[in-house]
Amino acid sequence: MGPNYNFAIVLSLVLLFLVQVPTLTMGELVQEQPLVLKYHNGQLLKGRIAVNLIWYGTFTPIQRSIIVDFINSVSTSGAPLPSAASWWKTTDKYKTGSSALIVGKQFLHPSYSLGKNLKGKDLIALATKFNELSSITVVLTSKDVNVEGFCMSRCGTHGSVRRGSGGARTPYIWVGNAETLCPGQCAWPFHQPIYGPQSPPLVAPNGDVGVDGIIINLATLLAGTVTNPFNNGYFQGPATAPLEAVTACTGVFGSGAYPGYAGRVLVDGASGASYNAHGANGRKFLLPAMWDPQTSACKTLV
Numbered sequence: 001m002g003p004n005y006n007f008a009i010v011l012s013l014v015l016l017f018l019v020q021v022p023t024l025t026m027g028e029l030v031q032e033q034p035l036v037l038k039y040h041n042g043q044l045l046k047g048r049i050a051v052n053l054i055w056y057g058t059f060t061p062i063q064r065s066i067i068v069d070f071i072n073s074v075s076t077s078g079a080p081l082p083s084a085a086s087w088w089k090t091t092d093k094y095k096t097g098s099s100a101l102i103v104g105k106q107f108l109h110p111s112y113s114l115g116k117n118l119k120g121k122d123l124i125a126l127a128t129k130f131n132e133l134s135s136i137t138v139v140l141t142s143k144d145v146n147v148e149g150f151c152m153s154r155c156g157t158h159g160s161v162r163r164g165s166g167g168a169r170t171p172y173i174w175v176g177n178a179e180t181l182c183p184g185q186c187a188w189p190f191h192q193p194i195y196g197p198q199s200p201p202l203v204a205p206n207g208d209v210g211v212d213g214i215i216i217n218l219a220t221l222l223a224g225t226v227t228n229p230f231n232n233g234y235f236q237g238p239a240t241a242p243l244e245a246v247t248a249c250t251g252v253f254g255s256g257a258y259p260g261y262a263g264r265v266l267v268d269g270a271s272g273a274s275y276n277a278h279g280a281n282g283r284k285f286l287l288p289a290m291w292d293p294q295t296s297a298c299k300t301l302v
Contacts, residue, residue, distance in 0.1 A: 025075050028137075032090035034238070034296040034297070035248060035249075035291060035296055035297060036236065036243070036296055037234045037235055037236045037243070037244070037248060037291055037293070037296065038234070038235070039094075039095060039233065039234050040232045040233060040234075040235070041230070041232065042228075042229075042230055042232025042233050043160050043195065043229065043230055043232070043233070044094060044095060044096055044099075044226060044227060044228075044229065044233050045099055045136070045171065045225065045226040046096050046097045046098065046103065046233075047097070047098075047099065047100070047134065048100050048134065049099055049100065049101050049102070049134055049135060049136060049226070050102055050103075050104030050105075050132065050134060050135040050136070051071050051097075051101050051102065051103055051104055051135070051136050051138055051222075052104040052105045052106070052107075052108060052129075052130040052132070052135055052138065052290055053067070053068070053103070053104075053105075053106045053107070053138050053140065053156065054106075054107045054109060054126050054129055054130075054137065054138065054139045054140065055106070055107070055108050055109060055110075055111070055140055055142075055146070056109045056112075056114075056118075056126060056139060056140065056141045056145060057110065057112060057116075057141055057142025057143075057144060058110055058142045058144065059108075059140070059142055061170075062208075062214060063208060063210075063211045064106075065104075066206045066208065066211050066212075066215070066283065067140070067211065067214060067215065067218070068103055068106075068282045069279055069280045069281050070084065070218070070219070070279060070283070070285055071101055071102075071103050072100050072102075072103055072279075072280045073085060073277075073279030073280045073283065073285070074087070074088035074222075075088065075100040075101045075102065077281055079278040079279055079280065080237055080278045081278070082266075082276060082277055082278065082301035082302055083277055083278045083279065084277045084278070084279045084280075084285055084287060085284070086277075086301065087277055087287045087290065087301055088101075088291055090290045090291075090299055091223060091226055091227060091245070091290075091294045092245045093292060093294055094163065094226075094227045094233075094234055094245075096204075099226045099245045101136075101222065102113035103301060104130070104132075104135060105130055107129055107130075109126075110232075112145070116144060116145050116146065117145075117146050117147075118141065118146070118147045118148065119147075119148045120148055120149075122147075123139055123147065123174045124156070124161055124171075124172075126139045127139055127161050127170075127172035127174075128161050131161065131163050131170050132170065133163075133168065133170070135170060136170075136171045136172065136173060136222070136225055137170065137171075137173070138172070138173045138174075138175070138218070139170040139172065139173070139174040139175075140174075140175055140176075140177070140218075141175075141176045141177065142177050143176070143177040143178070143179045143180040143181070143210050144180065145176065145177075147174065147176055150176050150178075150181065150182070150186075151178065151181050151182035151185055151186060154216070155175070155176065155178065155185065155217045156173065156174055156175035156176065156186075156217045156220070156221050157173070157174050157212075157221070157283060158171060158172065158173045158174075158224055158225045158229075159171070159172060159219045160229065160230055163236070166207075169229075169230060171225050171229045171230075173218070173221045173222065173225060175214050175217045175218050175221060176209040176214075177211065177213070177214055178210060178213050178214075179208075179209050179211075180210075180215070182194075183209055183210070183213065186213055186217065187209050187212070187213025188201075189201060189202045189253070189274075189286075190202055190203070190204040190209045190213060190260040190286075191209055191213075191273025193260065196259055196260050197259050197260025197261070198260065199260050199261055202262065202265070202273075202274035202286070203271065203272045203273040203274055204273060204286075205268070205271075205273040205274065205275040205283075205284040205285060205286055206273075206283065206284070206285075207273070212285075212286065213235050213288070215285055215287075215288065216287070216288055217284075218289055219246065219287050219288060220246040220247060220250075223244070223246045223290055224243040224244035224245055224246060224247065227244065227245045228242065228244050228245070234293075236248060236293075245290050245291050246288050246289070246290050248291050248298065249288060249290060249291055249298035249300075250288065252286075252288065252289035252298050252300060253265055253276060253286055253287070253288055253289065253300065254276060254300050254301075254302045255300055255302065257289075257300075261301065262274075262286075263302075264302065265286065265302055266302055268284065272288055276300070276301045276302045277301055287301065
């Protein structure tokens with residue numbers, strides 16, 4: 001069983017305020033310090049990577065198609081700029097080359113065989129369903145499923161499981177649908193935040209607060225997984241609670257962002273939905289800023 005990497009939106013917003021916002025001293029703006037994620041000389045995930053999906057609980061065909069379209073979008077050219085593919089391209093700047101994600105196998109699990117209150121060991125059991133090289137297993141739990149720590153300290157997690165006795169480790173991700181349990185924590189900015197500065201929620205680009213929230217958290221964890229899959233890649237701070245490629249930039253979606261304000265993003269003229277990335281099949285997504293190793297700064301699409 002590999003280490004887990006959790007992220008808490010509220011705590012990260014506090015860190016964002018401390019790291020990203022310059023302070024005023026005696027009327028002068030203090031130069032903000034570069035944000036540096038140290039490379040710890042470990043393996044990164046590069047090349048062609050299959051993303052296997054386990055749908056635990058009830059997901060509609062439309063919900064599944066939105067998430068599949070997002071994964072297909074990050075490695076597919078052709079969508080107008082700014083695009084999900086141009087967002088993912090930043091991971092190429094991390095050492096040893098590029099990563100291309102493809103949708104692999106899918107397993108529907110509507111029977112709730114492990115119940116609706118899952119522990120960490122249950123996620124591990126689900127994650128071992130697909131135990132293949134050059135793959136990431138993604139466990140997605142529906143809005144009526146609670147997971148240990150969900151909404152209290154995390155919106156999702158990534159870690160790794162070992163392939164057989166003494167075998168290589170395979171990365172996995174878990175993300176929950178927060179629509180019912182905690183949209184203010186894990187589906188912000190599509191819902192009013194529970195704590196901190198208050199601003200009107202944005203309209204979700206695919207019309208589903210829970211699933212559009214999943215996209216943000218899944219994007220966060222996919223970037224963290226390929227750049228720090230085994231706790232010895234790129235991160236800042238302690239290995240037990242690392243700031244990674246996107247969690248180092250939490251709360252930033254467009255230029256001018258500050259705690260409680262996602263930044264300047266694009267707005268669909270017909271639906272009023274907010275987005276910053278075009279994707280496959282005409283989809284639009286709101287994707288978080290990612291740390292750029294070349295500039296040592298959080299990079300936004302708009």
